[in-house]
Amino acid sequence: MQSSLTQSVETISATPEPRRLSERVATLQQVLPLALLALVMFYQVTRQLIFPARDHPAMFAVEFLAFGIGAPAALWVTLSWIGQEIRARETAQDQADTRTRMLLEMQHRIKNNLQTVADLLSLELARTKSPDAAQSLRDSVTRIKTIAAAHELLTADQVGATDIVALAERVSENARLAQAHPGQTIQIRVSGEPVRLQSKAATAFALVINELVSNTLEHGFANVAKGEIEIGIAADDARPNAERRAYVIVQDSGVGLRDGFDAQRDAGLGLRIVRTLIEKDLRGVFSLTNGALPDLPTLGARAEFSFPLT
Known part of the structure; x- marks a missing residue:
């Protein structure tokens, strides 16, 4: 059983995390402009080989600069801007998730501490012989458990x-x-x-x-x-x-x-x-x-x- 548990833990730890959207956009930013440049060059060279005298050489140069360099550059800039926006949103989401985890941990610790205080007062309640003191301690225990219940539900809701x-x-x-x-x-x-x-x-x-x-x-x-x-x-x-x-x-x-x-x-x-x-x-x-x-x-x-x- 211990070996099975160890293998399960190793399997979970070895499972790669899914790539983030910003990382995928960064990959596209590297690949797509080059692919577009290669496609434009292939088209221009093929056209010149099939129709060598159809266009003036200067027009060929202009088209190559416009479509072969301008289009890939524009695509690169666009993907760069999209990647920055996505990274900014992912960073904000990470910060929000961190604050949420800290809040949940704080609520959980508060609930546990309040429960400990209530248990200590319950011990005192079991030892006291004065009816008035017992009622006061009982009221205090109930109030503390009430606050603990509120924190417990806040932790469970996670919002x-x-x-x-x-x-x-x-x-x-x-x-x-x-x-x-x-x-x-x-x-x-x-x-x-x-x-x-x-x-x-x-x-x-x-x-x-x-x-x-x-x-x-x-x-x-x-x-x-x-x-x-x-x-x-x-x-x-x-x-x-x-x-x-x-x-x-x-x-x-x-x-x-x-x-x-x-x-x-x-x-x-x-x-x-x-x-x-x-x-x-x-x-x-x-x-x-x-x-x-x-x-x-x-x-x-x-x-x-x-x-x-x-």
């Missing part, structure tokens, strides 16, 4: 942007696994059209979803055996001279907001983080009210926010 529907699914499931009590059955549904965000906005969006879902699990379903959370994502159609926005709704079937609750006055740390991320990082607007899922009569908390996609 520096990620689909926030897939991101919301990953983040909400992580929050459910971290926050749901034993014996609880919490169903989370994420729906919507694909919407792509760049790295910074995607990370902020992931943290917002994590905080909203964690807040629902901690407060809305504190003493509930079953519950549902729906996350809906939509975006405006692209229109000329119009700002395209994304719209997100996080609706649960929990106990809802208490009477007289004010999102500005009564917000805890989680909601303050949500509002700051939406207003500062995403440049959006946020609201929190009570609402009901279509198939359930009970009123739960309904968080809505929108932000520009530019």
Whole structure:
């Protein structure tokens, strides 16, 4: 098996890389003008041999200079210009590929480092005996894993942007696994059209979803055996001279907001983080009210926010 693997590696390493387009154009630049020159000379000499007295010798010289030297020279210059343009594009593409590889490597390393930090905090969580400290550590672990999930999806997409529907699914499931009590059955549904965000906005969006879902699990379903959370994502159609926005709704079937609750006055740390991320990082607007899922009569908390996609 080792011999077979070695042979496979040697075969792969021995396989020549395909020639680049600029190299092929350079070969044509060397061959085609000479071939054209030989063809013109053959034509002129053959014509003089067959029809020796048809043209004046001076006309023969003019035609030879025009077609025998001018045409190959023009062809050489044209191919030279084409080769330079192709090489410039290949150089730009190589630089872009290098930046992409560096970005993917950076995202991968960030994700691994964040996962390591989360694992270290999880060890501390297993050792602590204070309920308040345990909850704080649990929240920190979930937030760090949320950022790591965003970087993981950015690495997988390989374009520096990620689909926030897939991101919301990953983040909400992580929050459910971290926050749901034993014996609880919490169903989370994420729906919507694909919407792509760049790295910074995607990370902020992931943290917002994590905080909203964690807040629902901690407060809305504190003493509930079953519950549902729906996350809906939509975006405006692209229109000329119009700002395209994304719209997100996080609706649960929990106990809802208490009477007289004010999102500005009564917000805890989680909601303050949500509002700051939406207003500062995403440049959006946020609201929190009570609402009901279509198939359930009970009123739960309904968080809505929108932000520009530019």
